[in-house]
Amino acid sequence: MSHMINHDVPDDNEIQIEKKFVPKDLDIDKDVSWAQINKDVLRSLDRPRPVFWVIFFAALALFSFGVYCEKYQYENGLGVADLNNPQVWGLYIATFIFWIGMGHSGTLLSALLHIIHADWRKPIYRYAEAMTTFSLLTAALFVLIHLGRVWQFYYVVAYPNERWVWPNFSSPLVWDATAIGTYLTSSLLFLYTGMVPDLAICRDNATGARKKLYTFMSLGWQGTDRQWATFRVTYMTLACFLMPLAVSVHSIVSTDFAVSQNPGWHITSFPPYFVAGALYSGCAVIITLFILLRYVFRFEAYMTMPILNKLIKMTFAIAMVWNYLNIIEYSTVWYGANEIAKQQLLDKMTGTYAPVFWGMVFCSTVMPFTLLIKFVRTHLPTLMVVSLILNFGMWLERVQIITPTFGHSQYPWTWTSGWWPSWVQFGIVAGSFGWFTMLFMLYCKIFPTISMYEVKEMVHDQSKMLKAKGVA
């Protein structure tokens, strides 16, 4: 009997063990040395797995095809895209929103998590920010591609001229241009500022032409206390600017639609709906790239499973926010008094574009629930497929915002069905994916994709914390 009691009441030693951190809860291995971090990350600039080149050249090929399509469209007019009178925007604007949306999570992840001191952002924020920058560049391309006279694009820019002709500042497209310009500038500076200490590391280890590049870009950073103190203040300030900026940019993109009177667009909840959708698709892409980089650059020690798990939780939460806003959007239309909007909604669900609508429902509403399954969260190939499906669903979402509205707007005489984009449109959309992937892969090869100094900080803080708990 006494023997049993002894077993039930744990002795001191066992209490000690329970207090201990289970190593799997650590975001990153506590024993990794700082020199090792440098070595591992710098190696990614040197010798990636061969699959890197496969992806790079596939992207290059896709991009070249996109350029060919654009050249064809440039020479012959937008008619080759099979856009027509009610369907004036087609896939171009839908894909534009898709790319803008993708560009939002990089900043969310980096700035928001930096502000709230969520340390797990540190190994993954750099590539997320790079993704932001490149997807913004891709989105900017679509602004140009969809123009009828792309050679006159500079009319949209407010530049002083002798005729005193200015752009129309009331137009949401001008807000777009301003917001995207601001966002691109700010996120580039945010990315660059955060990268300066790492560029100094690269400089100290590089030779030849690369040394010159890194020396120029690192601006002579030496990691002095004054530099660090200034850096800390600057980085936090920039993060505080970028959070509201990211929200404002996609709200402004949503006003392209919400400001107009068209059924299916003229909805008050569009700005938060767009922001949530943007974060959602961005998070899904971050997961995709996480798995990709982890494999291609052998980053298993830094892009760890606990971090991925947190990322997935965040994605799931945002997916639910998006779902909620989606339901809000449709139910307000359904129960509202606007007959045209209601008809348009019905047409969206049952008409020509029903596959697009229900495809979105399947890919973006149903699929995130698979993230609740542990197997999906831990089996990387499956997770990769799921994240790609989520992304495809978000692309469909943008298409089903744009296309059915044109097909079923207020004026019955212009109701059309069965509109389908031409190969030129699909080619340019595919080319944009090539362009993004190509730029991103180049970036990963030239600049460190993992923030070395912040991973060092992370390891340092972790060991300090463990010491405080009496474990290490």
Add this chain to the structure above:
Amino acid sequence: MSLNNLIKNWTSFRSRRPYLDQYKNADYKWAMVIDLDACTGCNACTTACYAENNLPVVGKERYEKGHAMHWLRIERYWGEGESVPVDMVPDRGAQFLPMMCQQCEAAPCEVVCPVGATHHSADGLNTQVYNRCVGSRYCSANCPYKVRYFNWWQYADSAWPNPLELQLNPDVSVRSKGVMEKCTFCVQRLRESMDHAKTDGRLVKDGEVTTACAQACPTSAITFGNLANPQSQVAKKWKNQQIALEKDEQKKDENMRGYRIFEEFRTYPSVVYLERVRDLEA
């Protein structure tokens, strides 16, 4: 300088349009009345418009793709409140509605153009500046009437094979690919007659100028004129139908036939349609 301008004209810069008696002291406000009862759907107006405004004939294939450039289109509606089988013609025939740019006083297209290629002129026209247009097509996306037409192709290359280019109206530019265009109320005619009148030191008289469509209409269904002149045909018809330009909801007697399309969107169109009278007993 512009800052001075801003401070000096603050009240006028901050006022919304249209407001009551906005055109009371103005010289011109071009407007139209279309009597659907007189319209036979003969398409003469459309043809006149094509000839006057250098509109390209796009051909069957491109028409089917939705690339037609008909600034003025005749819309055909079957029946009213009665269900008619798809392949049958109802007893009373079709109803026709000539649809062109409504020259809205508060045009949704003007607000959204990023470069300001479309804006409101002092004589109440919704203008389109081809040279300024970059072709974002946002105006068309936001137009509730969908009466803006985009140059999907370089029509000038194919629409007028030699010697057809000699029929082009020299007063109207031939638009290149990638710009938006729409009904202008034949602004080239208006400009010419306003200039003539100005030389003579007077205003344009009623009936002195009219649009190509109104001129061509065999049943005189289209009346065009200066709404700012209370003696003009158009102004009289607007008044008779009890339609006020600056109102989005008209308080009028029951037997009135006049209406403007989509008034509830607060676009304040300049075109009044007179409803077709149908003898439902017969």
Add this chain to the structure above:
Amino acid sequence: MKSHLLALYNNMEEAGLVLDELNATKLPGFSMKDVVIKSPIEHPELSEKLGKRPVYVQLFTLLGVLFGPITGLTLVASAQASFIYQVRGGRPVVPVPPDMVLTYEFFILSGVLMTVIGCFIGWKLPGNRSPLYNTRVSEDKIGILVKAEESTIPYLNEIFKKHHSLEILGEGVK
């Protein structure tokens, strides 16, 4: 004639002890203002020992957020009011909501730009290279750089060595 000395340490604890000792010792021609830490990551607990070294970036940010929206709004509104004013869609020529949207963007843009400019000025970069640098500082070592009169250098050298410095760099020091 002032001279520089850079010592490298394996970890923060050792570097901290050195700083404590430098703080405690009074040497002629040397003060804590002449000490610079070079480290691979930020070390608030080490920088504390150097005394207060204020950062002025916030002032630039303030300047930016004041300057940006005011100039932005003025430019936009006066551009709208310039030339022949064009009425669009029945809206006022100088409309409030669009101008607010643009002002907000200018607010952030100018704030960000001024912050980054302030940061570069704070870093005294590009161009300012502090003397004596070792690439191991960017890897995993902590460097302590001091500036002192030639005559004081040997004493400092002594202190550095006492705390197991890995390497000491400087003019005339072996």
